[in-house]
Amino acid sequence: MKKDMAEQTPNGNKVSLPVIKRLPKYYRYILDMYSNGVVKVSSSELARMMGTTASQVRQDFNCFGGFGQQGIGYHVDVLLDEIAKLLFSANSLNAVLIGTGRLGRAISGYLSSEARGYHLMAAFDKSPDEIGKKLQCGVVVQNVSNLSDFCVQNHPDVAVLCIPRSAAQAVAPVLVEAGVKGYWNFSHYDLSVDYEGVTVENVHLGDSLMSLGYRVRNL
Amino acid sequence: MKKDMAEQTPNGNKVSLPVIKRLPKYYRYILDMYSNGVVKVSSSELARMMGTTASQVRQDFNCFGGFGQQGIGYHVDVLLDEIAKLLFSANSLNAVLIGTGRLGRAISGYLSSEARGYHLMAAFDKSPDEIGKKLQCGVVVQNVSNLSDFCVQNHPDVAVLCIPRSAAQAVAPVLVEAGVKGYWNFSHYDLSVDYEGVTVENVHLGDSLMSLGYRVRNL
Numbered sequence: 001m002k003k004d005m006a007e008q009t010p011n012g013n014k015v016s017l018p019v020i021k022r023l024p025k026y027y028r029y030i031l032d033m034y035s036n037g038v039v040k041v042s043s044s045e046l047a048r049m050m051g052t053t054a055s056q057v058r059q060d061f062n063c064f065g066g067f068g069q070q071g072i073g074y075h076v077d078v079l080l081d082e083i084a085k086l087l088f089s090a091n092s093l094n095a096v097l098i099g100t101g102r103l104g105r106a107i108s109g110y111l112s113s114e115a116r117g118y119h120l121m122a123a124f125d126k127s128p129d130e131i132g133k134k135l136q137c138g139v140v141v142q143n144v145s146n147l148s149d150f151c152v153q154n155h156p157d158v159a160v161l162c163i164p165r166s167a168a169q170a171v172a173p174v175l176v177e178a179g180v181k182g183y184w185n186f187s188h189y190d191l192s193v194d195y196e197g198v199t200v201e202n203v204h205l206g207d208s209l210m211s212l213g214y215r216v217r218n219l
Numbered sequence: 220m221k222k223d224m225a226e227q228t229p230n231g232n233k234v235s236l237p238v239i240k241r242l243p244k245y246y247r248y249i250l251d252m253y254s255n256g257v258v259k260v261s262s263s264e265l266a267r268m269m270g271t272t273a274s275q276v277r278q279d280f281n282c283f284g285g286f287g288q289q290g291i292g293y294h295v296d297v298l299l300d301e302i303a304k305l306l307f308s309a310n311s312l313n314a315v316l317i318g319t320g321r322l323g324r325a326i327s328g329y330l331s332s333e334a335r336g337y338h339l340m341a342a343f344d345k346s347p348d349e350i351g352k353k354l355q356c357g358v359v360v361q362n363v364s365n366l367s368d369f370c371v372q373n374h375p376d377v378a379v380l381c382i383p384r385s386a387a388q389a390v391a392p393v394l395v396e397a398g399v400k401g402y403w404n405f406s407h408y409d410l411s412v413d414y415e416g417v418t419v420e421n422v423h424l425g426d427s428l429m430s431l432g433y434r435v436r437n438l
Contacts, residue, residue: 015437020430020433020434021426021430023430023433024423024425024426024429025426027429028407028426087429087432088432089432089436093432093435093436102325102328102329102355103328103329103333105325106322106324106325106326106329107325109322109325110321110322110325111428114321114425115424115425116429117428117429117432118428118432136321157435181435181438182431182432182434182435183431184427184428188247197438199431199434199435199438201427201428201430203422203424203427205329205334205422206243206333206334207240207243207244207247208403208420208422209330209334209336209403209420210242210246210306210336211239211240211242211243212377212402212418212420213306213312213401214239214242214305214306215239215401216312216376216377216400216418217312218234219400219416219418
């Protein structure tokens with residue numbers, strides 16, 4: 001199995017990446033139900049919302065211990081609580097932003113205002129125009145030449161890469177060497193190809209716009 | 220076949236969504252090769268870069284007529300030209316932005332400065348604080364109550380949704396009725412579930428952060 005295709009659960013089971021990728025969607029649907037006062041939900045109702053099968057839902061939940069009695073339906077509050085425990089933790093993940101151009105600023109705003117469970121510790125850029133400026137969230141942009149020292153001293157969990165491919169390729173060894181394990185990657189350089197033991201979530205905004213363009217023109 | 224799983228090519232063939240989704244990645248790799256002076260490339264070299272098989276590459280290209288002689292390798296310039304023709308067109312796609320909060324502003328900046336083939340015509344919000352303000356790209360934010368009239372008169376190709384799920388659900392019938400066919404969707408409401416004949420690219424930033432968090436904590 002490819003190194004990034006499975007992760008350990010707290011109790012040592014392997015959970016496959018597709019299951020992990022479905023967790024946020026379960027969370028969103030179940031949060032909606034909870035907010036609307038729904039008390040119980042069956043695996044087939046969940047399956048309908050998720051666009052999957054009831055047996056897939058039960059299989060997914062069994063990866064994490066099952067989340068309660070399936071015969072009489074799941075308790076929405078229990079489900080919500082259990083899935084939230086999986087997705088978030090009491091301690092926020094500390095993040096550093098690399099690249100404070102237009103996209104980087106946007107993403108820093110999103111991360112510091114709308115994303116649960118993350119704390120933006122610091123931001124870095126190489127441009128003299130950016131260094132010393134303050135982001136909307138209050139973080140002051142540092143010279144990327146400080147990145148290695150900063151990471152060694154402050155142990156960020158996650159780096160957010162809002163830089164071009166070549167810059168990402170150049171900064172990757174610094175981050176990996178300093179022990180950064182997680183990457184929210186908006187660049188076109190996928191670190192997981194060259195480095196073992198890192199976790200990368202790629203977001204390719206440009207790719208989705210290109211496919212959309214093709215599809216709209218060929219409707 | 221599900222309605223959004225296949226699209227017509229200009230010559231009437233069906234091209235599956237996974238193939239369409241791979242096109243931007245081909246484009247990026249081939250543009251890189253072209254920029255680096257590479258003249259010819261074989262399907263197996265392409266396959267290695269793409270993380271797939273040579274036969275998959277040939278099959279993908281055959282959906283669009285083959286792109287030249289595979290026995291002696293593909294000409295990089297021809298490939299680049301043909302794939303660019305598929306992904307972009309002489310006429311930009313006209314886009315409207317719905318929601319000019321932090322994310323919407325970020326995305327509008329990306330769309331108007333970094334995305335090839337799109338033109339941001341107009342932006343809409345419901346907040347009195349936003350209406351009348353100018354985005355960095357020069358577009359002035361309009362009241363979302365003008366959206367329907369605007370779309371009927373100006374026929375945008377694509378709507379970019381940077382609003383919460385409930386707002387997206389409320390605005391969807393207005394856009395669909397006005398003939399908007401393409402959606403770059405950052406909301407959690409997937410229009411393609413309720414409307415036929417629309418093309419939706421979902422970007423779930425929050426979901427990717429949640430999966431990343433789970434994976435980093437369970438490494």
